Amino acid sequence: MTAPKGSALVRRIASLAWPVLIGQWASIAFGVADTIMVGHSSSQDLAAMALGSSIYASVFVGLMGVVLALTPIIAQHYGGQRHEAIGKTYMQGLWLCLWLTLVGDVAMGFPDVWLVMSKVDPGATTRVGDYLHALMFALPAALVFRTVYALNVAVSRPKVTMAINLIGLAIKIPLNYVLVYGKFGLPALGAAGCGYATAIVMWLSCGIALLALSRDPFYRNFRIGFDWPRWTRQRELLRLGIPTGLSYIVEVTSFTFMTLLVAGLGTTITGGHQIVANLAALCYMLPLSLSVATSSLVAQSIGSNDLAGAKRITRAGLRVALVVALVTSSSLWFGRSAVISIYTDDEAVRHIALSLIGFVAIFHCFDAIQGMCGFILRAYKHAVAPMLIYTVSLWGVGLFGGWWIAFHPVFNAAPLGAKGLWSAATFSLGLAAFVLLFWMLRVSRRQRSASA
DSSP: OOOOOHHHHHHHHHHHHHHHHHHHHHHHHHHHHHHHHHTTOOHHHHHHHHHHHHHHHHHHHHHHHTTTTTHHHHHHHHHHTHHHHHHHHHHHHHHHHHHHHEEEEEHHOOOOHHHHGGGOOOOHHHHHHHHHHHHHHHHHHHHHHHHHHHHHTTOOOTTTHHHHHHHHHHHHHHHHHHHHHHHTTTTOHHHHHHHHHHHHHHHHHHHHHHHHHOGGGGOOOOTOOOOOOOHHHHHHHHHHHHHHHHHHHHHHHHHHHHHHHTTTTHHHHHHHHHHHHHHHHHHHHHHHOOOOOOOOOOOOOOOOOHHHHHHHHHHHHHHHHHHHHHHHHHHHHTTHHHHHHOOOOHHHHHHHEEEEHHHHHHHHHHHHHHHHHHHHHHHHHHHHHHHHHHHHIIIIIIIIHHHHHHHSSSSOOOOOOHHHHHHHHHHHHHHHHHHHHHHHHHHHHHHHHHHH
16 A cells, blocks of 8 residues: 555545544534533533533543554554454454443542532532533443544544534534423433433444444455454553553643633633633644544555655645644634634623633644644554653643743732633643654654664
């Protein structure tokens, strides 16, 4: 399997990226719909959902990172035409989901542990707990669905999960409306209603995805069938998955702890922060889709021992991601007023969100670079170095530095509050992006030298 060149390579990346993008947008639209509907319900529910979704994201995204170790492993098998190994690896991924579900549900079952650093009232704590308990039911289905996503991305068939995500979104929006506002005689559940709607949709999506694997003739070559846990393959998944999951945890908890810290500044500031954080996640879907597509093609080229092709794909992916990020950031900045108005009609919350959106525009460009470099490093099965880079930059510089300038006087000036947290987060992500770029180029050169 030889990588194409020039414009054909860009078209190949784009052909894989657009269905990933649509699927990711459909997935992130779950959060957008939640934020909009709850935002028009009550500011207390919006603040509770901001805290609860941050906690869930910290748990789920970390566990998802472990599961997504399937993608580079299966992609390398696919590039090397080792089809039977794909089925065996996938089955081990399903067993891995079982162990991870146990870990995740325990972590979400005790919200008070997460909220110890937030000065929130007892009513908000109860709302957060209700929201998380609903999402505990969603977790196993969500993880299994991610194994199907990983498999399809690895074998260049992302349209399957794109279609399922769109079906899920079509079901999610009316379910949200019914459960959040209490229609058809049901009680108005507020933020918790979003959690129950997500659980229902994830189980439906999981069932559709597994049905597709069992019925589509394309997957028969992989011989996916029951097998007991095999330590050798579990170890391969964990060796790549644990540092990948920890990297994801560092990335997400840097936002989670920002939200928890912002919560101490009041409900209005928390709501404004939630809106811009949601915007940052939504914008990231575009470079993320390019990163997923690029890294999958890189892994396939490595599996077929086409390291020159892997280099060409890497360069093309980086160029496209940077250009797209610059266009997105510019559009976000110049259209900021209209965008924020979609989320809320609360003038105080809107003012806070507008004061923070400039950070998101810069943050997004750094996010695109670090995302591409991190995914490509995992395509080479290098996950420990990115984990360490994220830990030092995002936690050490971003979170600790942000906490300091947000709540302590800086050069005899007043503490910067939410702006301090966002400025430190933006700087730390830029630092991570440039260090990851350097490390990725180093790994690529060493890999080519070793095979020469």
